[in-house]
Amino acid sequence: MSEKNNIVEIKDLKVDFQIRQGFVKEVIKREKKIVKAVDRVNLSIGKGEIVSLVGESGSGKTTTGRAILQLAPKTSGEILFDGKPIEAKSGAYMKAFRARAQMIFQDPYQSLNPRFTVTDIVAEPLLFDGTTYSEEEREARVIEALEFAGLKPGKDFLNRYPHELSGGQRQRVSIATCFVMSPDFIVADEPVSMLDASVRADILKLFVEMKTQKNTSLMFITHDLSLAWLISDRIAIMYLGKIVEIGSADLIAGKCMHPYSQALTSVVTVVGDRNKRKRIVLEGETPSPIDIPSGCRFHTRCPLVQERCRVESPELREISEGHFVACHFPERIE
Numbered sequence: 001m002s003e004k005n006n007i008v009e010i011k012d013l014k015v016d017f018q019i020r021q022g023f024v025k026e027v028i029k030r031e032k033k034i035v036k037a038v039d040r041v042n043l044s045i046g047k048g049e050i051v052s053l054v055g056e057s058g059s060g061k062t063t064t065g066r067a068i069l070q071l072a073p074k075t076s077g078e079i080l081f082d083g084k085p086i087e088a089k090s091g092a093y094m095k096a097f098r099a100r101a102q103m104i105f106q107d108p109y110q111s112l113n114p115r116f117t118v119t120d121i122v123a124e125p126l127l128f129d130g131t132t133y134s135e136e137e138r139e140a141r142v143i144e145a146l147e148f149a150g151l152k153p154g155k156d157f158l159n160r161y162p163h164e165l166s167g168g169q170r171q172r173v174s175i176a177t178c179f180v181m182s183p184d185f186i187v188a189d190e191p192v193s194m195l196d197a198s199v200r201a202d203i204l205k206l207f208v209e210m211k212t213q214k215n216t217s218l219m220f221i222t223h224d225l226s227l228a229w230l231i232s233d234r235i236a237i238m239y240l241g242k243i244v245e246i247g248s249a250d251l252i253a254g255k256c257m258h259p260y261s262q263a264l265t266s267v268v269t270v271v272g273d274r275n276k277r278k279r280i281v282l283e284g285e286t287p288s289p290i291d292i293p294s295g296c297r298f299h300t301r302c303p304l305v306q307e308r309c310r311v312e313s314p315e316l317r318e319i320s321e322g323h324f325v326a327c328h329f330p331e332r333i334e
């Protein structure tokens with residue numbers, strides 16, 4: 001059943017990609033290699049809520065965000081938007097959906113049309129919102145959005161082109177465009193990872209302001225837990241296509257229970273020596289998503305692994321209100 005305060009609900013979402021291997025292997029030998037990029041993920045995002053997806057590169061964060069926005073095809077599962085299944089086959093529905101659900105990319109230079117001025121880019125959504133604006137009204141809306149996004153005075157930016165802006169300013173233009181559209185939901189995929197540390201926090205605060213002023217929900221995708229903690233209501237930790245832990249931002253930053261989350265937060269004790277604290281260094285590489293380990297997919301790198309972990313996959317279990325962990329032996333190790 002759908003929860004009416006959720007803007008997005010994902011149920012058992014799976015996204016597989018088939019890897020191209022050439023004619024001989026695919027057709028003659030009938031070998032198929034499948035990447036399980038997202039593997040039965042369940043997640044809801046409330047109206048006006050900021051939820052971060054955190055994990056190493058390749059854990060399936062981008063694919064999850066893209067699947068919600070219908071930019072990657074789901075293999076199975078259900079995605080509800082504002083309580084209803086997304087009608088991907090209806091052109092009229094998708095036009096309205098694209099206005100309500102937006103994506104902000106890591107590299108704003110690639111997502112901004114280089115031939116458009118800032119005014120053209122930021123005002124574009126106004127062409128489709130069903131209202132006729134005068135030149136003055138249009139300009140006033142654009143200036144308001146630019147100044148919201150920290151480009152002040154907005155007038156000075158109206159006639160610039162993307163190549164005349166810094167990376168931070170370009171990302172602010174993307175945010176100004178979102179501000180004009182007032183979407184209900186934004187997926188921001190590593191939106192500050194290419195920017196100088198000095199502007200990161202400022203840009204992230206704009207998402208919090210969108211939430212406060214417009215009740216916009218955000219899925220913030222990052223590999224950096226400390227950034228997630230800055231702005232999130234809840235944080236979900238992903239490993240090899242699965243959410244392994246989810247809870248409030250404070251809880252995940254300070255009291256997470258999954259060994260992988262604890263590795264990300266960096267301090268874990270050695271088993272059998274509870275007094276000894278050390279920075280956990282995860283052993284080995286992340287396994288390939290083509291060949292996911294049996295049982296708990298983290299068992300090949302887990303310092304707490306036991307026999308059961310190699311054979312039985314742990315489901316996400318609620319261990320305290322709103323705190324879910326997928327581990328047979330969740331414990332706080334400190």
Ligand SMILES: Nc1ncnc2c1ncn2[C@@H]1O[C@H](COP(=O)(O)OP(=O)(O)O)[C@@H](O)[C@H]1O
Nearest residue numbers: 017035037056057058059060061062063064289
């Ligand atoms: N279009 C695609 N075709 C094949 N494999 C893909 C495709 N997109 C992503 N993948 C694979 O899916 C896995 C998850 O990727 P991604 O969602 O980009 O992870 P993240 O954003 O966490 O780095 C990776 O192993 C990646 O190589």
Ligand code: SF4
Nearest residue numbers: 296299302309327328
């Ligand atoms: S289930 Fe076992 S291997 Fe997986 S995280 Fe928990 S202790 Fe480690």
Ligand SMILES: [Mg+2]
Nearest residue numbers: 058061062063
């Ligand atoms: Mg990614």
